[in-house]
Amino acid sequence: MNKNTAINSSFSIQSLVRNNIFNMQSYSSARDEFKEFETNMVFLDANENPFSNGYNRYPDPQQKLLKTILAQQKKVSINQILLGNGSDEVLDLLFRAFCEPNQDNVITLPPTYGMYGVLADLNAIENRRVLLTTDFEPNVEEILKNVSKNTKIIFLCSPNNPTGNSFSDERILYLLRNFNGLVVLDEAYIDFSSKASWLSELNDFPNLVITQTLSKAYGLAGLRVGILYALEEIVEILNKIKPPYNLNTSSQEIAMKKLTQNTLVAQIKKIISERESLLKSLQEVNCIEQVFASDTNFILIRVDDANLRYNQLIQAGIVVRNRSNQPLCENCLRITIGTKEENVQLITTLKSL
Secondary structure (H helix, E strand, O other), X not given: OOHHHOOOOOOOHHHHOOHHHHHOOOOOOHHHHOOOOOOOOOOOOOOOOOOOOOOOOOXXXXXXXXHHXXXXXXXXOHHXXXXXXXXXXXXXXXXXXXXXXXXXXXXXXXXXXXXXXXXXXXXXXXXXXXXXXXXXXXXXXXXXXXXOOOEEEEEEEOOOOOOXXXXXXHHHHHHHHHOOOEEEXXXXXXXXXXXXXXXXXXXXXXXXXXXXXXXXXXXXXOOOEEEEEOOHHHHHHHHHHOOOOOOOHHHHHHHHHHHOOOOHHHHHHHHHHHHHHHHHHHOOOOOEXXXXXXXXXXXXXXXXXXXHHHHHHHHOOOOOEEOOOOOOOOOEEEEEOOOHXXXXXXXXHHHHO
């Protein structure tokens, strides 16, 4: 990328944020006011139960230890990180901070992650849907045609769910340079991708917001740990409206342990290896008409009759996702990469249909 022309000089975060959010005073919890709560002190400030059981104290509202590990691993500043109760919370905070209800709009690119639209509805924000192209790429010209003075956010899911592909760097770059609102790049599946994360470009684009998660590659879906990376000014705004204790003690402790273990790379390699094997095996199944390339831990396939094949798999004890109700995904099933034994069972069952 040409760093000299990367920055969108016309972007202004102050003009984008809602006035009431910009001017508001955030809630200050007991743990915000006295920050050294891991020291050996007598704590009588937060109305907690004094009898220790491991969970009687409130968690760190800013998750400093966990953020420190992430900052070191991702090579970003700790002040560029916001953690949430799953990615859905940090996405919701973006709507609340930057989109005026019943006035502003966002742009989403179906077929894509469904929560963008749900959160738009929840926050009374118009959702302008611009379909991906037939090869599942952002239609940049059509996206920019749909931009108005009230368009605050464009959501890009790359690698995309449910299609499985990563978007063209050139198309993402074009939107970053030519859109004066936030470009939210959802990288939930980036650990399975052959492409590098856009985190290395974070400081070059003031309107770039990246979300990631510990639910997929890290295997911590039950903990609900979502991550947002952005310029400090954006994170400061979101911290104003973040619930004070949104990430519980267990989630913080287990996440830190997982991030410092050496098992992640080996597990990702196994999933990618199984994905490549499954891609080949699916090509040999008669009822499958198309197998789409994947940069994720799932594969999208087009079958002759999605409803029929979905129900047949259910009867055989295998649950996949029927995505036929999504644009461009007629008769498509989404299959998560399982263990080797589960994948063999899947292929054996499909071949027997």
